[in-house]
Amino acid sequence: MDRYQFEDLISDYIENNLSMNQRKQVxxxxxxxxxxxxxxxxxxxxxASMKSMPGISTSAEFMNNLNRHITAEKEAKSVVKxxxxxxxxxxxxxxxxxxxxxxxxxxxxxxxxxSSNQATFTPTMTEQQINDLPALPAKPVLPAKTNDxxxxxxxxxxxNYDEDTPVKRNFDDKIQLVGDKRP
Amino acid sequence: xxxxxxYSPASSSIPSLNMADEFSYTDEELIARFQDGDEQAYVELVxxxxxxxxxxxxxxxNDMEKAEDIVQDTLMKLYTHRHYYxxxxxxxxxxxxxxxxxxxxxxxxxxxxxxTNLSQMGFDDREYQLPSxxxxxxxxxxxxxxxxxxxxxxxxxxxxxxxxxxxxDIQELSYExxxxxxxxxxxxxxxxxxxxxxxxxxxxxxxx
Numbered sequence: 001m002d003r004y005q006f007e008d009l010i011s012d013y014i015e016n017n018l019s020m021n022q023r024k025q026v027x028x029x030x031x032x033x034x035x036x037x038x039x040x041x042x043x044x045x046x047x048a049s050m051k052s053m054p055g056i057s058t059s060a061e062f063m064n065n066l067n068r069h070i071t072a073e074k075e076a077k078s079v080v081k082x083x084x085x086x087x088x089x090x091x092x093x094x095x096x097x098x099x100x101x102x103x104x105x106x107x108x109x110x111x112x113x114x115s116s117n118q119a120t121f122t123p124t125m126t127e128q129q130i131n132d133l134p135a136l137p138a139k140p141v142l143p144a145k146t147n148d149x150x151x152x153x154x155x156x157x158x159x160n161y162d163e164d165t166p167v168k169r170n171f172d173d174k175i176q177l178v179g180d181k182r183p
Numbered sequence: 184x185x186x187x188x189x190y191s192p193a194s195s196s197i198p199s200l201n202m203a204d205e206f207s208y209t210d211e212e213l214i215a216r217f218q219d220g221d222e223q224a225y226v227e228l229v230x231x232x233x234x235x236x237x238x239x240x241x242x243x244x245n246d247m248e249k250a251e252d253i254v255q256d257t258l259m260k261l262y263t264h265r266h267y268y269x270x271x272x273x274x275x276x277x278x279x280x281x282x283x284x285x286x287x288x289x290x291x292x293x294x295x296x297x298x299t300n301l302s303q304m305g306f307d308d309r310e311y312q313l314p315s316x317x318x319x320x321x322x323x324x325x326x327x328x329x330x331x332x333x334x335x336x337x338x339x340x341x342x343x344x345x346x347x348x349x350x351x352d353i354q355e356l357s358y359e360x361x362x363x364x365x366x367x368x369x370x371x372x373x374x375x376x377x378x379x380x381x382x383x384x385x386x387x388x389x390x391x
Binding site: 043058059070 | 333
């Protein structure tokens with residue numbers, strides 16, 4: 001065991017937290033090094049001195065000050081609560097009021113007579129005035145266009161081809177293959 | 184508006200503690216009662232912890248006024264953040280963690296302030312800033328002087344050594360609890376405490 005290993009184990013040795021084997025090693029080191037023994041005593045003294053240091057008490061004003069802080073904290077909280085309002089209502093009251101208003105409107109609509117719900121048309125012209133209005137030009141009458149008529153008008157029928165003589169089309173001039181060597 | 188008086192039982196729907204009960208409740212039971220609205224339980228917790236915290240914080244920051252402010256802040260935080268405590272850790276672990284964090288913040292702030300002040304001073308001014316330790320006479324004075332020496336030696340320790348050695352050798356907390364408070368592994372805590380003791384032993388040898 002060297003000095004550094006010994007120093008690492010000083011507290012555990014003093015507090016009796018070493019294994020039997022480690023303890024024997026430390027004691028052997030202490031036998032060989034009287035100054036290490038002195039160091040152990042010195043550390044023990046430091047620990048005892050720290051333990052015997054007097055406790056520190058709070059001042060006589062401590063509780064009064066704490067009481068004052070708590071009172072201030074409560075007051076600040078109540079101010080925040082009271083300022084959290086919507087047009088003078090707390091959020092809870094405002095939302096309850098809104099629900100009540102919506103319920104009244106919905107009930108009102110439900111119980112309202114049906115006739116009063118329909119818009120009435122009041123003519124602004126007399127029957128005579130309506131009759132005196134100039135007649136609109138006559139609309140040209142077009143033949144009704146049905147699917148059959150439209151098919152009849154077309155010159156060719158795409159489905160009209162002879163299956164026995166299929167048209168052989170030549171696409172040679174139009175198709176150019178990549179890498180086509182033909183002229 | 185109704186306010187809590189720290190000297191008289193608070194009115195609450197929950198039956199308040201009486202003097203005999205206060206001794207039988209654990210810290211965890213008291214905080215649970217406080218979370219349920221019993222403010223008398225808070226008063227009991229304050230009475231149990233204010234001096235313990237004051238000792239811890241004063242040994243850490245070495246300033247009575249600052250230490251008292253930090254303890255006030257800690258106990259105010261207990262009041263305002265009571266519902267943040269979960270019954271998975273010991274109450275003492277939680278409250279020491281809060282106090283330790285406040286103390287570290289204060290020391291960092293103080294350090295920044297000190298650097299600014301020193302940088303604004305001339306060389307002659309700086310000489311007057313050195314603390315003077317004047318020995319007193321008599322047995323009490325000797326004890327007082329020894330305490331001062333240890334206190335000065337503690338202030339020389341790095342913060343991560345200072346916290347753990349105060350919690351172990353002055354507050355007498357277990358290694359496991361210290362490990363939870365400072366949030367480092369148990370082995371690291373043991374090693375730091377050992378190193379802190381060795382450093383203190385060296386410093387105090389030089390004082391003698």
